[in-house]
Amino acid sequence: MKQNVLITGTSSGLGFESAILFAKNGYKVYASMRNLKKADALKEKIEHENLDIHILQLDVTDPQSIHTAVKTIIEEDKKIDVLVNNAGAGFAKTTEQATEQEIKWVTDVNYHGVVFCTQAVLPFMREQKSGQIITITSVGGLVGQPFNELYCGAKFAVEGFMEGLATYVSDAFNIKITCVEPGGIKTEFMNSAVSKTAVDGALATGEYLPIFQAYMAGIQKRAKEGESQTYQTGAEVAEVLLEVSKSENPPFRIRTSQWAEMFCNLKTSADPDGTKLLKQIKSSFL
Numbered sequence: 001m002k003q004n005v006l007i008t009g010t011s012s013g014l015g016f017e018s019a020i021l022f023a024k025n026g027y028k029v030y031a032s033m034r035n036l037k038k039a040d041a042l043k044e045k046i047e048h049e050n051l052d053i054h055i056l057q058l059d060v061t062d063p064q065s066i067h068t069a070v071k072t073i074i075e076e077d078k079k080i081d082v083l084v085n086n087a088g089a090g091f092a093k094t095t096e097q098a099t100e101q102e103i104k105w106v107t108d109v110n111y112h113g114v115v116f117c118t119q120a121v122l123p124f125m126r127e128q129k130s131g132q133i134i135t136i137t138s139v140g141g142l143v144g145q146p147f148n149e150l151y152c153g154a155k156f157a158v159e160g161f162m163e164g165l166a167t168y169v170s171d172a173f174n175i176k177i178t179c180v181e182p183g184g185i186k187t188e189f190m191n192s193a194v195s196k197t198a199v200d201g202a203l204a205t206g207e208y209l210p211i212f213q214a215y216m217a218g219i220q221k222r223a224k225e226g227e228s229q230t231y232q233t234g235a236e237v238a239e240v241l242l243e244v245s246k247s248e249n250p251p252f253r254i255r256t257s258q259w260a261e262m263f264c265n266l267k268t269s270a271d272p273d274g275t276k277l278l279k280q281i282k283s284s285f286l
């Protein structure tokens with residue numbers, strides 16, 4: 001029987017590309033998205049290329065929809081092999097200007113969503129004594145960045161959650177855990193982050209404005225100088241996910257480009273894939 005994989009957030013970007021790549025590489029793919037009205041592009045690919053992809057509704061902020069999707073997979077296949085926690089959303093705004101509702105939203109989508117999806121598959125993976133959980137965090141899960149502190153905080157939380165979990169579920173139940181840490185990816189992500197903040201008010205005003213303008217000027221300058229080195233495509237990052245899923249001994253954490261590696265260097269150089277750290281935590285507590 002084929003290995004199956006549940007991927008969240010497959011309506012666009014990395015999730016969309018991953019669904020296709022995994023299907024082309026022998027997986028039975030459960031491609032989930034919160035809004036099935038956005039499934040047309042994926043449906044077209046499935047039809048044209050005859051891909052083993054099954055579309056499911058799943059909103060990571062709605063535990064009921066997560067459990068319904070997982071139940072469907074278990075009823076169909078009696079197992080779940082791989083979960084890819086991909087769904088996420090950018091958010092750029094000063095902490096002072098973000099509303100309580102926005103702060104809750106960015107944390108719900110990027111952090112609680114990962115916890116809920118992981119919690120939903122764990123009982124099945126534990127019983128199977130096998131499974132793999134691959135989570136897309138970000139270089140922003142390791143390095144805080146200006147005006148992105150609320151997004152980075154949520155991604156740091158994901159890294160901490162996965163680090164704690166990996167200290168015991170991997171050895172006890174053979175559940176492999178990896179955090180994938182991309183730098184910039186050319187997807188809808190930037191647009192959704194900007195349009196969200198544009199709808200809900202300016203990103204930065206008053207005393208923050210000159211700092212924000214300097215930040216934006218820096219982004220534009222770097223983009224002009226070497227955008228192609230900084231940004232990856234969704235398809236390129238999907239290749240890294242596939243490699244991780246096929247690996248016998250996947251790393252706990254992995255950056256997806258040289259740029260991302262360089263950007264995180266001060267945080268990761270002593271232990272790039274997290275192996276030493278996990279070993280030390282386990283020897284301290286278990």
Ligand SMILES: NC(=O)c1ccc[n+]([C@@H]2O[C@H](COP(=O)([O-])OP(=O)(O)OC[C@H]3O[C@@H](n4cnc5c(N)ncnc54)[C@H](OP(=O)(O)O)[C@@H]3O)[C@@H](O)[C@H]2O)c1
Nearest residue numbers: 009011012013014034059060087088138184185187188189
């Ligand atoms: N793009 C970057 O520069 C970058 C860099 C580092 C890390 N990442 C991470 O990479 C992952 C994929 O992002 P992307 O770049 O592919 O951006 P994207 O094209 O905007 O895709 C994000 C996906 O998440 C989905 N999503 C948002 N809220 C959701 C919810 N509540 N429930 C279920 N799905 C939801 C979106 O669905 P809708 O279409 O319904 O909104 C979309 O399918 C994210 O975790 C992101 O944080 C991105």
